[in-house]
Amino acid sequence: MLNPVMDDDGAPFWEYAARGELRVQTCADCAEPRFPPRPCCPHCQSFASEWRACSGRGRVWSYVVPHPPLLPDYAEQAPYNVIVVELADAPRIRLVGNLVTGPDAPLNSLSPERIRIGARVQVVFSSTGLPQWILERP
Numbered sequence: 001m002l003n004p005v006m007d008d009d010g011a012p013f014w015e016y017a018a019r020g021e022l023r024v025q026t027c028a029d030c031a032e033p034r035f036p037p038r039p040c041c042p043h044c045q046s047f048a049s050e051w052r053a054c055s056g057r058g059r060v061w062s063y064v065v066p067h068p069p070l071l072p073d074y075a076e077q078a079p080y081n082v083i084v085v086e087l088a089d090a091p092r093i094r095l096v097g098n099l100v101t102g103p104d105a106p107l108n109s110l111s112p113e114r115i116r117i118g119a120r121v122q123v124v125f126s127s128t129g130l131p132q133w134i135l136e137r138p
Contacts, residue, residue, distance in 0.1 A: 003128070004130070009025075009036075009037040009038050009039060010036060010037045012025070012037070012051050013025070013037055013051075014129065016051060017125060017129045017130070017131050018125075018128075018129030019129075020125045020129075021053060022053070022054045022055075022056045022123050022131060023051040023052060023053050023054065024051070024052055024054055024087070024090055024093055025037040025038075025049050025050075025051055026049065026050055026051070026052045027041035027043065027044060027046050027048065027049055028046065028048035028049055028050045029041065029044055029046040029048050030043055030044040030046065032044070033052065033090040033092065033093050034049075034093075035090075035093045035094070035095065037049075054087055054089050054090060055088060055089050056122055056123035057087075057088040057089070057120065057121070057122055057123075057136070058085040058086050058087045058088050058095075058120075058121055058122075058123075058133075059085065059086050059088070059118050059119060059120055059121065060083050060084070060085060060099070060115060060116065060117055060118060060119045060121060061083075061084045061085060061086040061094055061117070062083070062084040062117065063081055063082065063083040063084065063099070063115050063117070064081070064082050065079045065080070065081050065082075065112045065115075066078060066079065066080065066082065067079050074107070077106055077107045077108045078108070079108065079112060080098065080106075080107035080108040081098060081099050081107070081110065081112055081115055082096060082097075082098060083096070083097060083098065083099050083115065083121075083133060084096055085097060085121055085133055095131065097130075097131055097132050097133050098132050098133065099115055099121065099132075099133045099134070099135065100124070100132045100133070100134060101134065101138075102124065102134060103124045103125060103126055103127070103132065104126050104127050105132075110135075114135070119135060119136075120135070120136040120137065121133040121134060121135060121136060122134055122135075122136050
């Protein structure tokens with residue numbers, strides 16, 4: 001598994017994730033959540049921000065199942081899923097991840113036939129702090 005590339009704006013996201021917390025950057029002036037993290041609010045242009053905790057619940061908004069040829073680090077796990085999750089407490093925020101059977105499960109641990117648009121999911125964190133998703137109703 002590859003480690004995420006961190007920049008100054010996104011580093012707090014990964015620091016919270018390493019502690020098992022899903023947080024989203026939010027404007028401290030207009031309270032609008034934003035992702036990806038960035039220095040300025042696109043709604044009110046404020047530079048004030050904070051990191052608000054999220055429930056970690058959401059729904060599958062979209063997904064894809066990549067097949068080879070893939071990057072070498074992922075080829076042996078194919079086919080696996082990549083999902084887009086719309087957060088329940090911040091519906092305009094969508095995060096990309098994998099739907100797995102549990103923390104640290106392989107990317108291909110859930111059969112692609114079980115994935116449905118609109119399925120309710122809950123965040124889990126791998127031992128390396130990577131947010132992944134499990135079905136709320138397996």
